[in-house]
Structures are given as C-alpha cells and as structure tokens.
Amino acid sequence: MTGKLQQTDRTTISRHSERASYDRDTAYEILDEGMVAHVGFDVGSGVTVVPMTYARLDDAIVLHGAIASRWLAAFKEGRPVSVCVTLLDGLVLAQSAFSHSMNYRSVVVFGDARLVTDKACKDRAFKAFLDHLVPARWDDSRQPDDKESEATIVLSVPIREASVKVRSGPPQDAAKDQGLGYWTGVIPLELTAGEPIPDPAMKGNLAVPTYALNYKR
Numbered sequence: 001m002t003g004k005l006q007q008t009d010r011t012t013i014s015r016h017s018e019r020a021s022y023d024r025d026t027a028y029e030i031l032d033e034g035m036v037a038h039v040g041f042d043v044g045s046g047v048t049v050v051p052m053t054y055a056r057l058d059d060a061i062v063l064h065g066a067i068a069s070r071w072l073a074a075f076k077e078g079r080p081v082s083v084c085v086t087l088l089d090g091l092v093l094a095q096s097a098f099s100h101s102m103n104y105r106s107v108v109v110f111g112d113a114r115l116v117t118d119k120a121c122k123d124r125a126f127k128a129f130l131d132h133l134v135p136a137r138w139d140d141s142r143q144p145d146d147k148e149s150e151a152t153i154v155l156s157v158p159i160r161e162a163s164v165k166v167r168s169g170p171p172q173d174a175a176k177d178q179g180l181g182y183w184t185g186v187i188p189l190e191l192t193a194g195e196p197i198p199d200p201a202m203k204g205n206l207a208v209p210t211y212a213l214n215y216k217r
C-alpha cells in the first residue's frame with residue numbers, strides 16, 4: 001500500500017504535533033526494527049495491554065498465540081485492538097527535572113484484529129514471525145507441522161488508521177532554566193546483541209551460524 005496513514009480524531013497527536021507523522025514508510029521502518037508490540041484490547045474483563053512478538057506482513061501487523069490462550073480465543077470474530085511499537089533511542093537530561101525526556105520513535109495502530117484461517121497466509125505469517133526476529137532463521141529450523149499450526153491462532157491487523165511520533169535531539173529547557181549549571185545532554189541507547197551461547201542440549205559441535213554471530217538490529 002502506498003500513501004499516508006489515516007489521520008482520524010483518535011490518531012491526531014495533540015501534544016508536540018511537530019513530532020507527529022502519518023508517513024507510511026516511517027511507520028514501516030519503526031515496525032520492522034522493533035521486536036515487541038504492546039497490544040491493547042477489551043475482551044470483556046476491562047482494558048488489557050499485553051506485550052507480544054509480531055511481524056509486519058505487507059500492510060498488516062500479524063500477531064500469534066496459543067489457541068489455549070483465554071483472550072486470543074475471544075478474537076475468533078474479529079475485535080478492535082490498538083497496537084503500539086516503541087524504539088527507545090536515548091535519555092534526555094535537562095536542567096529542570098520537569099523537562100527530562102526520552103528520544104524515541106513510536107507507532108500506534110488502531111484496527112480490527114481478524115483471525116487468519118487460510119493455510120498459505122498462516123504459513124507466510126509463521127515465516128514472517130521468525131524472519132522478523134532473526135532473518136534467515138526460518139530456513140534454518142524445522143517448520144511448523146499441522147498440529148503446531150492448528151494449535152496456533154494468527155491475527156492480522158491492517159496498518160491503516162495509525163500515527164507515528166518521533167522525538168530526537170537535545171533537551172528543550174525553558175529559557176528561564178538555561179544556564180542553571182547542571183550537565184545536560186542525551187545518553188544514547190541502543191539494543192546490542194551479546195555473544196551467542198550454545199544450547200547445552202544441542203547435539204554435535206555445530207559452528208555458530210553467521211546470522212547469530214553477526215546479529216544486529
């Protein structure tokens with residue numbers, strides 16, 4: 001899909017509107033870099049937010065979970081959700097405690113989560129979940145059998161009504177606070193991978209695959 005994300009009343013960012021964007025490519029970059037989505041819904045027991053892995057599949061966010069999951073089962077008919085993905089880029093230290101902030105890139109998507117039942121679509125989603133986290137891993141692992149596939153619910157949320165918010169750069173102290181004499185600036189944050197740790201149960205003395213050795217986000 002091309003074009004802008006849908007700006008509606010509920011996706012209009014009111015505070016710091018200069019940080020708002022409805023650019024689809026920017027949203028996709030954030031979604032493709034992120035690894036955890038916070039998914040909000042109400043299946044009758046009050047508003048709930050859960051962290052989930054996800055993948056972007058074309059113009060949708062796909063989510064999955066065990067069929068035994070109490071709340072996922074409630075999605076059989078399709079339900080409204082809100083999905084948020086955030087990348088934390090830095091801690092912003094200002095003169096005043098009040099002006100401390102964070103540098104970030106985030107996306108909020110509203111939409112109906114629909115059950116994916118088509119076998120080919122479900123298989124594409126399974127591949128996307130793994131490749132999103134560790135590119136190339138799908139082809140280097142056993143793929144789901146029918147039993148595993150049937151035990152898994154896959155949901156798809158269209159990326160249509162959505163917003164992007166990005167904060168970057170130094171602190172923004174009020175003029176009256178500038179020059180108070182405290183250290184101010186940004187502590188950049190990034191996600192880095194450590195050295196891969198072989199599974200003690202793994203059979204054979206296998207070399208660490210390059211995609212694990214050189215893992216980068």
Ligand SMILES: Cc1cc2nc3c(=O)[nH]c(=O)nc-3n(C[C@H](O)[C@H](O)[C@H](O)COP(=O)(O)OP(=O)(O)OC[C@H]3O[C@@H](n4cnc5c(N)ncnc54)[C@H](O)[C@@H]3O)c2cc1C
Nearest residue numbers: 010011012013014015016086102104106107108163164165
């Ligand atoms: C890591 C992080 C920490 C934050 N900490 C705080 C905090 O402690 N207190 C606080 O008030 N705010 C915090 N924010 C900002 C917060 O996400 C909202 O942007 C803020 O509350 C003001 O929203 P608003 O009044 O403009 O929008 P609202 O009127 O609250 O929301 C309207 C719409 O704007 C869009 N929107 C709002 N925020 C975002 C976003 N971050 N990304 C994408 N779309 C968005 C959504 O579509 C939402 O439905 C934080 C953001 C991030 C990413």
